[in-house]
Each structure stands twice: as C-alpha cells, then as structure tokens.
Amino acid sequence: MKRARIIYNPTSGREAFKRELPTVLERFEVAGYETSAHATTCEGDATRAARVAAERHFDLVVAVGGDGTINEVINGLAEQAYRPKLGIIPTGTTNDFARALWIPRNIERAVDVILAGQSMLIDIGRVNGHHFMNIAGGGKLTELTYEVPSKLKTMLGQLAYYMKGIEMLPSLKPTHARIEYDGTAIEEDIMLFLVSNTNSVAGFEKLAPNAKLDDGLFDLLILKKMNLAEFVRIATLAQRGAHLDDKRIIYTQAKHISVETDDKMQLNIDGEFGGMLPGEFLNLQQHIEVFTPENFLEKHHGES
C-alpha cells in the first residue's frame, strides 16, 4: 500500500482545514493511501516533518498551508536522496506558488488534483543553504512581504502591500552591486533584484513572463537606480507585463547567479527573511515532483 503524510499549518491564512481533515483523510484512504496527518506546532516544524517522511520513504507528502509552509516542506525534502512526491492544498493568504501551478484554492478540488495523479518535475532554487520554489531577492521593497503583518494581509489582501509600499517609498535608495550570472559580470547601482522560478510573484503575474518551472534556469530581474516617480511608473507597467523594455531594467535567464552589495542588503526567500547578502543562487533542475492540474500540464507542454 502507498503511504501519504499530510503536513498542515493550523495557523495559515484560512483556518478551515482542521474541520475538513477527516474528509480529506478518508479520500486518500479510499484512493489507496495509508494516510496520517501532522499539525505543525511552530516555525520550522514542517521542514522536520517532511524530512522524516522522506527518510521513511513515504510515497506522498501533502503540504497544507501558504507559501511559508510549502517552502518549509520543500526544505525538508530537498537534501534527501529519496524525495516523496509533493501534493499541495493551498490554505494560505497569498498562495503565490499554488497560483503559479493553477492549483485550486478549494480544498476538495485541490485533493482532486492530487488524486488525479498527474505530476511534473519542477526546478527549485538554493541560496546560502536555503531552498526556494518561487522567488528570492533583495532590496528594500522586497522586505514588504514579511513587513506586512499576516492579519493585515488576511483582511486586506493585495491592498495591504500597496499601503505599506507607499509608506516605504521615501526610504528606497539604490546600492552598488556586483552581480554575476553564468559567467557574465556586471556592476550597477540597483534598487532591487529578483531571482525567480515562477511567473507569479506577490500578485504580479507578468513580472517574469519567461519563467518556466522545469528549464533549469532562473529569471533574473534587476531594477537599476531610479527616482521615485520612475519607480512608481515601472511598478505600474509591471502590472501588465510592460516593464521589460525599459532601459532601467535588466531581464535575463541564468542557472547560477551571485550577488554582492556595498550596503547591507537583506535576502528575501519565498517571502520570508533569509539572512543577509552576499548570496549565491543555484538552480536545481527538476528536483521536486509535484501534482498539478491537467489543464496546467497541457498549457505547459504546449509552450515547451
């Protein structure tokens, strides 16, 4: 019999999962999985639980929560020689990663996707010993993702980011950076940089339009030095993916990226604080096998 481990964060965004847990367990059992569940108790607990599930050779690990929980689960799996397949039930606040994979937010529908059994191997990133599935980056504005309190995100959604973003605008200033990507070296005064694996970032769905989940490459987006008005204009353009032609933007793809800055710069990993730069980013190609909806796979295969 196949074995599944459900790892759920009881504190993520919508706290409705616990009520549905018996139904979900039942559905996995009926589908032929011997299934157990673990409620996370604190930060880092999902990483431990996922590592144990890999060591015990579970067939399937289901991450239930937001991007923070999925990131922790992936960090538990990534260094293991045997890695269970990954199912996702998005019950977080923003759910960027689930959105990028077209995984439905409805719990029953998300279970349907896992039990339908269609999966793909996706790339993940590693920087300074931490793994990420969505995005990493640096620059004052990227601190938004963890500066905005969870409660406010739940109440206001995207609006919470805008409010906090506007508050931070006056403090944005460039720093001198040395960036190397696959053998090319540049030096620039930059506002921020993003190393992305998916095209869905903090609600900007066209920020890195060429990002593919399994090509072994990151999309690297760099915003050069600019004044406030230019910054606001580019942010507006980015909403509809019209920012890439601007001369203050560098947009390229690479497998290996390193970034070093003159001023202290925090590293953001999948929306959480990830220590300080410098950073060395490496793409681990097709490293995790994740269940996705059939229509997403069709779109994906159509493009590649």
Ligand SMILES: Nc1ncnc2c1ncn2[C@@H]1O[C@H](COP(=O)(O)OP(=O)(O)OP(=O)(O)O)[C@@H](O)[C@H]1O
């Ligand atoms: N029992 C717990 N009590 C407090 N925090 C927890 C507990 N279990 C897990 N956590 C932490 O909660 C953090 C936030 O969870 P998660 O990212 O899943 O939800 P979210 O922030 O609401 O969603 P999103 O990231 O999609 O906006 C995780 O980084 C995790 O470390």
Ligand SMILES: [Mg+2]
């Ligand atoms: Mg989170």
